[in-house]
Amino acid sequence: MSAFNAIGEERDIDRDEFTPAIEPQATWCPGCGDFGVLKALKQAMPEVGRTPEETLLVTGIGCSGKLSSYFKSYGFHSIHGRALPVARAAKLANPGLEVIAAGGDGDGYGIGGNHFMHTARENHDMTYIVFDNEIFGLTKGQTSPTSPKGHKSKTQPHGSAKSPIRPLSLGLTSGATYVARTAAVNPNQAKEILAEAMEHDGFAHVDFLTQCPTWNKDAKQYVPYIDVQDSDDYDFDIHDRREAAEMMYEAEDALYEGTVLTGRFYVDDERPSYQQEKQQSGDMPEEPLAERYFDEDYEWERSYDLLERHK
Amino acid sequence: MTDDELIWRIAGGSGDGIDSTSQNFAKALMRSGLNVFTHRHYPSRIRGGHTYVEIRASDKPVKSRGDNYNFLLALGDSFARNPQEEAYYGNEEIKPLSENLDELREGGVIVYDAGLLDTDEIENFDERVEENDWHVYDLDLRGLAKEHGREVMRNTAGVGATAALLDMDLQYIEELMEDAMSGDVLEANLQILEEAYESVKNDYDHTHDLRAPTGDHDEEQVLVSGSHGISYGALDEGCRFIAGYPMTPWTDVFTIMTQHLPDMGGISEQVEDEIAAASLAIGASHAGAKAMSGSSGGGFALMSEPLGLAEMTETPIVLVESMRAGGSTGMPTKPEQGDLEHVLYTSQGDSNRVVFAPGDPAECYEQTRKAFEIAYNYQIPSIVLYDQKLSGGHQTIPEAVFDEEPNPDLGSIVTEQDLEEAAHEAGRFKRYMYDAEGDREGVSPRSLPGQKGGNYLASGNEHNEVGHISEDPTNRVLQMERRMAKLDSIREELDETTDHQPVYGPEDADYGILSFGSTKGVVEEAVDILNEEGHSVKAMNVSDIMPFAKADVTEFLEGVDEALVVEMNATAQFRRHIQGQLGRFGEKLYSLLKYDGNPFEPSEVVSGFQTHLEGNADVSDYNVRIESATGD
Ligand SMILES: Cc1ncc(C[n+]2csc(CCOP(=O)(O)OP(=O)(O)O)c2C)c(N)n1
Ligand code: SF4
Numbered sequence: 001m002s003a004f005n006a007i008g009e010e011r012d013i014d015r016d017e018f019t020p021a022i023e024p025q026a027t028w029c030p031g032c033g034d035f036g037v038l039k040a041l042k043q044a045m046p047e048v049g050r051t052p053e054e055t056l057l058v059t060g061i062g063c064s065g066k067l068s069s070y071f072k073s074y075g076f077h078s079i080h081g082r083a084l085p086v087a088r089a090a091k092l093a094n095p096g097l098e099v100i101a102a103g104g105d106g107d108g109y110g111i112g113g114n115h116f117m118h119t120a121r122e123n124h125d126m127t128y129i130v131f132d133n134e135i136f137g138l139t140k141g142q143t144s145p146t147s148p149k150g151h152k153s154k155t156q157p158h159g160s161a162k163s164p165i166r167p168l169s170l171g172l173t174s175g176a177t178y179v180a181r182t183a184a185v186n187p188n189q190a191k192e193i194l195a196e197a198m199e200h201d202g203f204a205h206v207d208f209l210t211q212c213p214t215w216n217k218d219a220k221q222y223v224p225y226i227d228v229q230d231s232d233d234y235d236f237d238i239h240d241r242r243e244a245a246e247m248m249y250e251a252e253d254a255l256y257e258g259t260v261l262t263g264r265f266y267v268d269d270e271r272p273s274y275q276q277e278k279q280q281s282g283d284m285p286e287e288p289l290a291e292r293y294f295d296e297d298y299e300w301e302r303s304y305d306l307l308e309r310h311k
Numbered sequence: 312m313t314d315d316e317l318i319w320r321i322a323g324g325s326g327d328g329i330d331s332t333s334q335n336f337a338k339a340l341m342r343s344g345l346n347v348f349t350h351r352h353y354p355s356r357i358r359g360g361h362t363y364v365e366i367r368a369s370d371k372p373v374k375s376r377g378d379n380y381n382f383l384l385a386l387g388d389s390f391a392r393n394p395q396e397e398a399y400y401g402n403e404e405i406k407p408l409s410e411n412l413d414e415l416r417e418g419g420v421i422v423y424d425a426g427l428l429d430t431d432e433i434e435n436f437d438e439r440v441e442e443n444d445w446h447v448y449d450l451d452l453r454g455l456a457k458e459h460g461r462e463v464m465r466n467t468a469g470v471g472a473t474a475a476l477l478d479m480d481l482q483y484i485e486e487l488m489e490d491a492m493s494g495d496v497l498e499a500n501l502q503i504l505e506e507a508y509e510s511v512k513n514d515y516d517h518t519h520d521l522r523a524p525t526g527d528h529d530e531e532q533v534l535v536s537g538s539h540g541i542s543y544g545a546l547d548e549g550c551r552f553i554a555g556y557p558m559t560p561w562t563d564v565f566t567i568m569t570q571h572l573p574d575m576g577g578i579s580e581q582v583e584d585e586i587a588a589a590s591l592a593i594g595a596s597h598a599g600a601k602a603m604s605g606s607s608g609g610g611f612a613l614m615s616e617p618l619g620l621a622e623m624t625e626t627p628i629v630l631v632e633s634m635r636a637g638g639s640t641g642m643p644t645k646p647e648q649g650d651l652e653h654v655l656y657t658s659q660g661d662s663n664r665v666v667f668a669p670g671d672p673a674e675c676y677e678q679t680r681k682a683f684e685i686a687y688n689y690q691i692p693s694i695v696l697y698d699q700k701l702s703g704g705h706q707t708i709p710e711a712v713f714d715e716e717p718n719p720d721l722g723s724i725v726t727e728q729d730l731e732e733a734a735h736e737a738g739r740f741k742r743y744m745y746d747a748e749g750d751r752e753g754v755s756p757r758s759l760p761g762q763k764g765g766n767y768l769a770s771g772n773e774h775n776e777v778g779h780i781s782e783d784p785t786n787r788v789l790q791m792e793r794r795m796a797k798l799d800s801i802r803e804e805l806d807e808t809t810d811h812q813p814v815y816g817p818e819d820a821d822y823g824i825l826s827f828g829s830t831k832g833v834v835e836e837a838v839d840i841l842n843e844e845g846h847s848v849k850a851m852n853v854s855d856i857m858p859f860a861k862a863d864v865t866e867f868l869e870g871v872d873e874a875l876v877v878e879m880n881a882t883a884q885f886r887r888h889i890q891g892q893l894g895r896f897g898e899k900l901y902s903l904l905k906y907d908g909n910p911f912e913p914s915e916v917v918s919g920f921q922t923h924l925e926g927n928a929d930v931s932d933y934n935v936r937i938e939s940a941t942g943d
Contacts, residue, residue, distance in 0.1 A: 003599075003726070003727070003761075003762070004761030005727055006762060006763040007761045020737055020738065021737035022736075053760075053762065068768055072738065073766060074761075074766050075769065075778070076597060076624070076770075077768060077769065078590070078771060079590075079616055082586060082587075082616075085554075085582065085586070085587040085588075085594060086590050086591070086597070088594065089552070089554065089591035090595065090597055091598075092578055092595065093578075093598040093600040094760065097761055114583050115583065118582065278578075283579075284573070284578050285577075289552065289576075289577070289595075289600045290598055290600055290761070292551070292576070293719055293721045300717035300719050301546070301575045301576075302546075302547060302717055303546045304710075306543065306571065307533050307713060310534050311338075311531070311532075311533055311534075311710075
């Protein structure tokens with residue numbers, strides 16, 4: 001008998017199952033875009049057909065990191081910037097889990113930038129949601145890696161001299177096999193994209209635009225938005241890296257000029273996930289590592305059998 | 312200093328195959344029935360630079376590198392004379408003869424490669440030879456190797472000459488070569504070995520008395536390093552996940568584990584940095600695997616924050632810290648015990664961790680197993696602290712040390728059946744219960760992602776029983792106290808189940824020597840010498856660093872007039888730890904410190920002790936420092 005019966009359980013799933021029975025006191029500000037991520041995620045879950053107990057949500061630190069408090073599944077609220085390394089090892093140890101990682105733009109593109117690059121490169125089968133509000137929320141409004149050039153804050157009183165990071169392009173060049181951008185102000189698209197990202201076999205990077213009415217004065221910063229898939233003005237092959245890259249470039253520039261382009265930017269269904277690659281080369285067992293500890297018949301190899309070379 | 316032992320030193324240029332040659336020779340000595348201890352001295356560069364390996368062999372137990380040595384095989388450095396490589400690496404001349412003479416014992420034997428080295432270039436060579444009664448044999452090792460094979464095979468010629476001079480049987484060496492090579496390479500090597508052997512037998516008068524000792528093990532021995540001990544201990548505890556980033560000397564454990572894990576159904580991950588490495592170990596353990604990571608000094612510094620995360624979320628992990636001389640990147644290939652306080656106190660807040668410091672490869676095995684058992688039973692990070700010396704130094708230990716059953720128990724995990732009845736709040740499992748019933752105080756039940764009825768939130772922020780972030784003062788105190796209680800429970804368990812702090816020497820001795828980690832063997836040999844000289848000395852090597860073995864060390868110190876604390880660092884970190892943990896005995900403790908990058912030799916401990924006895928607390932030798940007692 002499996003030690004993880006919740007994994008693969010087939011039944012109808014209701015979005016309310018992902019709401020804690022007593023909701024912890026919400027620390028998000030009224031009007032915060034983070035509510036939109038939470039809602040979209042809860043709505044996407046029934047479509048993906050994953051139960052709360054086979055889902056592991058790993059978050060970083062920031063307003064965004066609180067997502068795991070308000071979403072009832074197995075959760076891991078880790079440290080600033082480190083959600084991805086925790087998440088990807090959990091996935092390797094038990095590939096049956098639906099693993100989602102989430103954090104802010106400071107968390108994911110700043111302090112955790114190196115992990116982002118490498119997790120994408122390895123193409124772990126997981127979904128990574130970056131709450132992109134162009135600001136450090138929790139620490140009260142400092143400039144973030146996605147803040148526009150010239151952005152003034154207490155830590156950059158004369159205006160930031162740095163150009164913002166290009167999150168979509170960074171995801172693509174690092175090796176993410178699904179890259180999309182959505183916005184809290186666009187709930188239907190957000191739900192669909194999150195569901196797709198979870199169903200994607202590989203590293204799915206979702207740059208999720210979340211308004212921060214408290215520190216980014218213009219709370220309506222992502223309205224109006226354009227869905228690149230719905231608009232006739234944007235015609236590109238989503239499976240073609242070059243075309244995708246160009247489209248991303250345009251979207252990243254446009255954002256700071258007031259045109260919010262959202263949608264799917266790149267999808268590669270061909271490339272095997274890291275776990276598949278590792279299993280194929282014999283670098284990782286087929287069955288979940290975590291199961292083995294419950295299997296009383298499993299023959300554990302002993303170091304004693306390795307001693308020949310030392311004699 | 313007796314000569315019923317062989318201390319064979321092979322010296323030459325780094326990257327010239329000295330390592331593999333010496334490994335084989337050490338094994339041959341072991342197979343002939345001797346106890347063996349190896350010591351590797353190498354500079355922090357990939358090619359070039361003077362390097363040597365010392366192999367000490369005796370029919371008696373050998374616990375340290377010993378004092379000085381009695382047989383030198385001096386090879387020339389081939390690459391430094393190759394014009395192409397010279398252009399690339401520089402032309403620093405390696406002097407395997409002159410650089411090693413200071414430590415050669417009286418009556419010692421020298422074999423040198425006359426094809427590459429010239430004794431005329433060495434100042435006063437003949438006078439020194441005469442003065443010290445050294446016996447010198449010149450042999451064109453390079454020429455011999457070239458004639459029958461390739462130049463690099465001159466190591467083999469050197470081993471052949473050694474065997475002839477020491478009256479050794481070639482059988483073991485040949486067998487080992489047959490295991491390691493085949494075809495033409497094997498043929499050439501065998502031929503070079505025999506030619507060298509014969510030519511020394513026939514062409515030279517043997518003027519020296521030194522012979523290879525003979526021994527007879529009564530049980531099967533294996534030649535292993537501390538890193539093997541740690542790796543094999545981890546494997547036998549069911550560790551099947553490792554994540555790491557290379558850093559000398561931690562890389563030893565990382566590579567040994569990686570060599571075996573995939574074939575044993577495990578996973579090894581080389582990742583982007585040490586923060587990631589420790590975080591991956593946490594993620595894998597959280598999801599239900601036995602996991603480890605580790606590093607050395609600077610890399611371990613990066614793990615400070617994940618270490619705290621593991622403690623706060625109560626995720627079991629084992630971290631290995633292999634110390635090298637610091638600070639910063641310090642001396643990558645030299646041992647020191649300077650990271651003790653770093654390992655004890657790194658990470659913010661009142662964080663808890665368990666620290667074991669094994670003293671030899673057998674202890675590395677046993678204590679790594681213990682570290683895993685404690686980590687998983689108590690849901691706390693444990694650290695195995697050792698150093699560069701123990702990491703790569705090989706020692707013969709009984710094979711039986713490893714003949715232990717595997718223990719893949721994840722410890723303190725609930726099953727799905729348990730979860731049906733377990734306490735829940737608002738649909739979430741009370742994973743961080745204050746008043747959990749069980750035989751281990753402070754330990755609450757743990758569920759794994761994917762288990763039915765077990766969902767909760769693991770958080771590095773202070774949290775309530777189901778894991779929600781909480782700043783409620785009552786909750787804070789209850790959770791803090793529960794986590795803190797673990798160390799006391801662990802101490803109790805260790806006191807009942809293990810004997811990590813055995814006393815060496817006569818129980819009723821007047822003087823004590825305290826050490827931790829890899830200085831164990833040197834101290835034990837020094838104790839033997841001191842007692843033979845008529846002193847009354849006993850020693851204790853402390854392995855239970857945190858929670859500290861208070862009862863054992865107190866009893867030890869109460870029984871002695873004074874104690875010398877021997878450690879390889881400049882600031883007496885271990886002595887401070889003892890004083891801090893026990894809150895007394897300051898006036899009894901004085902220090903012997905060494906921090907020049909080389910491990911202690913027994914004679915240094917002996918003279919440190921004597922210097923103090925004679926009331927002379929000044930520096931006895933510029934390489935070691937004696938520090939007098941301080942009152943509390
Ligand atoms: C190592 C470390 N450095 C700094 C902090 C303080 N800190 C907490 S959240 C945060 C930034 C949050 O910004 P972002 O990631 O964009 O998330 P948001 O709050 O906007 O959702 C910082 C700097 C920390 N917790 N840990
Ligand atoms: S500070 Fe900004 S990001 Fe944080 S909760 Fe408030 S609105 Fe949201």
